[in-house]
Amino acid sequence: MTLTTPNTLLGTYQPKSDVAKLATNAAIVVLGTLLITAAAKINVPVWPVPVTLQSFAIAALAAGFGMRIGVATVALYLLEGAFGLPVFATGGGLAYLAGPTGGFLIGFLVMAGIIGFFADRGASSRPVTLFAGMMVGNAVMFALGFAWLLAMAGAAQWLDQSNVVADAFAKAVQPFIVWDILKMALAALTVTGLWSLFGRKG
Template structure:
């Protein structure tokens, strides 16, 4: 079972130990280490409202392209579980109440992003910069869809709550609010982050000794 978690088309699958027990230990350690990197990347942020700009999408793309789909999804799932359990791994802390945060759609979207990029890596894209970059752009678009939809729901709930509305929320234009808050500020930066992630992984792949 452990042997199938890291296909040899990925960097992790190529470099990880080949025996069952050692490979399983490496897999567990990788997932824990990856969740820590995600937590650190989420803290490197610019406090834009309502969704902060962070390095988390870059970290997810980098980890997914390196680990493959199964390990990448497990890593993101552990990260989300840590945050909902109360560990301060999200940008503004943690706890189950974070579900009501305008940015939580992006956190959920990291699962889909990890799977799409990881699957591309499983199929051999991690050594080909344009294929990997293309997969990352598709995954990033899906991430935006999650973030946009979640912000729409949160904004709608806020307008119906009767409480004072934050400055970023236009109650008469929820679509515009969601686009301005979850898509517009991030598009250019995320394209650059995906390009850097793709180049980094392909560059690392070129350093791996080729099998004779």
């Protein structure tokens, strides 16, 4: 009846009744989508992929709440966007999902799963392990986003068609690497800091 584990911050403070657990989990998922939306709106509007705080929010949520809550939250967020709610950096809708950032958005789902997997196994109390898990998830997200860009390269006039791979990497991946390392470090320190204050000792 619960979507998290005792190794996560949410699992530590789960209510005892099954109904309350389900209600808490559902509320966390919905509130999590609001947090991701707010993080998406804090952005530097560069083309083709804006710099946002989405990856920080998703990493922190997955690390704090575990794999199932993390994946469920991102899945609901993507569903909200697909139905046209303006939850993404500059809008919403299926056309937005099919655009240049679509691969990164789908990659967030996998990223949440990977980071949550680490959290469910106790990484929330170990900053180095949690940061490593976040970097793995972040790298997979980037790989999916990059592959998406390459798949749509023929229709992307902003790419140099004579050197698609290098140009896509230079414009949509390379500028964000340092920023995302910093965001993952901050997310890991935030969650492990909260664990040291409120988490279960042992």
